[in-house]
Structures are given as structure tokens and as C-alpha cells.
Amino acid sequence: MVSEEAIRGIPGGIRGELATRLVDLLLEAKEGVKLPSSKAKRLLQLWSLGELLESDEGLELLLEGAAAVDPEGLRGILDEYGLERLKGEVLG
């Protein structure tokens, strides 16, 4: 689980770009099958409603999904953006 505080702490200027990077990571991960079905369904729901990339819930879902399918890839992305606290929460 990622805390609401940690999600809100992501600077507004990078949220869209970060979300898109996470989407690509999920779509290209070799271990995509590790995304739990319940999360996959919620992801599709938010995507169809246009809320995946913009909402706190969407970002949280993308972070948790990325941690499930490609933790190393996620670590690299969070390092790039200098999101240390978030990295600690998502990846432990």
C-alpha cells in the first residue's frame, strides 16, 4: 500500500509524465501476468473513465502494479525522478 500522503507528495509537474512511464512499464513488462486480476480490472475501469493518469487512485494503482510486475524497472524510474520516500513505501 502507498500512503495518500506519499502520492500527494509527488510534484504536480511530473505526475503526468510519471504516470505515462508507469503505464509503459506495465504494458511492456515480461511478467505482466503478475498484475493481480482485481488491479487489472480497476486499471481498465479508471483508464476508460479517463482517470488513470490524472487521479491519486490511478497513480497509486500504477505504482502498485509496477511494483508487482517489474520492481527493478520501477526502482529505476523512481530514482530518475528522485522520489526516495515513495520508493521506500512502494518497494520497501
Place this chain on the structure above:
Amino acid sequence: MRFGIEFVPMDLYWRTVFYTIQAEKLGYDHVWITDHFNNRNVYVTLTLIANYTERIKLGPGVTNPYLVHPVMTAQAVASLNEIAPGRVVCGIGAGDRTTLEMVGLEMKTPLRAVREAVEIIRRMVAREKGGYEGRVFRTTGGARFNFKVQQPIPIYIGAQGPKMLRLAGSLGDGVLINASHPDDIAEAMKHVREGVERAGRSLSDVDVAAYTSLSVAEKEKKARKAAIPVVAFIVAGSPPQILERHGIPVEAAEGIKRALAERRWADAFGAVTDEMIEAFSICGTPETCIEKIEALSRMGVTQFVAGSPIGPKVRGSIDLFGREVIPHFKD
């Protein structure tokens, strides 16, 4: 011009649905899901797509009457139509001989099988009374749905050879032509027109879809690189007359076929030439794609189907095509 997109459900179901939602947002009109027993089930995939989309038309592209009896195809599309009223289409063709042989099925009298299948699907959807007495398929008067289908379900016939193209022209609400090059489309259109004329119909009654192999990217080189594996398989499966039409030596195609069969991927893909890419794909930058699609449109194509690989990165290429190519034809 309408725009469709094809997905092979080899990938995880949620990715196919994700890409389809993206395509819908960008103005694509149709999504076609291939039907092969060795991939994920076409109707499970379509049901999920129906659930998460509102506008895009959807259907199998294409199923075949050998593996799936036409009453079952009719049942599947009619049921899907309840979830996505008025959005369901049904693509049907003779299937792939090699795949059918894997499960001990012989592709007998393909023209007749497809014709009868189309007739049965239409009868079932319309809940017509009385049985059907075909040479390949028979149903009794009791073979009727216990439910009504509220919307018509257009049937598209997947065709490549002259006879199937004529059948599609005479019988189909649409035809799915498996080709990307204007010369192949021009040849196909001759036969579709013949079929249309023989049946006393008008060409405008038929949605003529070019079921292409698309690879679009910002850089030509990247688009070409992504097209190579798919083109290798198309070349390997193309009949000699098609290869000759494009000046591709049959021996070169045979070499690629052998390499693919022996899983020597580097040899197979390394043997794909620019001429092969040109002949069997719509490949390049958005500007190049626009030019090529305009050429197809002039031939009478009314739906452009973006088939595999779509591009180096599927999401990026769906986006690029949707932002830079589709508006050119819609605005």
C-alpha cells in the same frame, strides 16, 4: 474512411483491452480480434472490450466455420450484442489450413462452407423459422435462439483469393482483404466488384476493409525495423503469384520459410528486404502512412485496419496514428 485496429490476443487480456480503450478515445471505429485456438479466446476478449468501451465496433476478425460451428458463432455474436448493442460485427473466413490441420480438421469446400456459415448466422440472428439444408451444414427447424437479437449484426468475409473475394462482394456486408499494397488491393477489388455486380448489389453496400500490416513511428527506420518479423511471416505464407507480382523471388521466400520453421530468427529476419516491407506492410512515418492510405482509398477501400505489429511500441504507435493519421481522413 473508417479506421479499424486488429489485435491478436496472444498478450494478456487487460493489455488488449487497454489498447482498445486507447484506440476508442483516439477515434478508431472498429476493433477486430483474431480467432485462433492457441491464443486467448476471442469472445472472452471481446466481452471485456464491450464492457469497457462505449462506441467502438467490435468483432472476431476472423473466425472460421470449421473450428466453430456457425450456430455457435451466431450465438456468440448475438450474446455480445446484448452487451454492446449495435456495435457488434462478425468477421468470418475459411481459416488457416495449417492451424486447422493441427487439430485434424480439413478445409473442405471453403467457399461453400463460408457461404453456408454466413447464411446460417444471418438466419439465426433473424430467428428465421425452418431448417437449413446446406451441403456442409444442416440445421433443423428447432435450431433457433430462445432470445431476440435487437440489432443487425453485419457480417464481413475475410478473403484473399479471387473466388472468396467474389463471394464476399456478393454476400458480405463487408469484406476484409488481407493486403497492404495498392496493387494487391486493386487486384482484389476487381473480384469484389464482380461479386457485387453478379448479386445485383452496389459497391457502396459493402464496407471494403484493407486488413493491413501497419508499422508507424516518428522515424522511418524504427517503423521498418518493427515491421520485419511480421513481414517475414507474410512473405513465407504468400503464394507464388503474389510474390511474383511484387518482384520477390520465390526462392527468397522459401529461404525465409525454412528459417522460420527451424526457428533461425536472425536468418529469417535478416533476409527480409525493403521490397518485401514495401509489398506487405504500410510502414513509415505518419506522413508516409497517409500517402499510402490515400492510395488505398482511391482503390475503393472504405476501412483501413491497422494490423500487427502497429509499431515499435504498441501504445505509442496507436497514439501516433490516432493523432496524426486518422484526423487527416476524418476532418
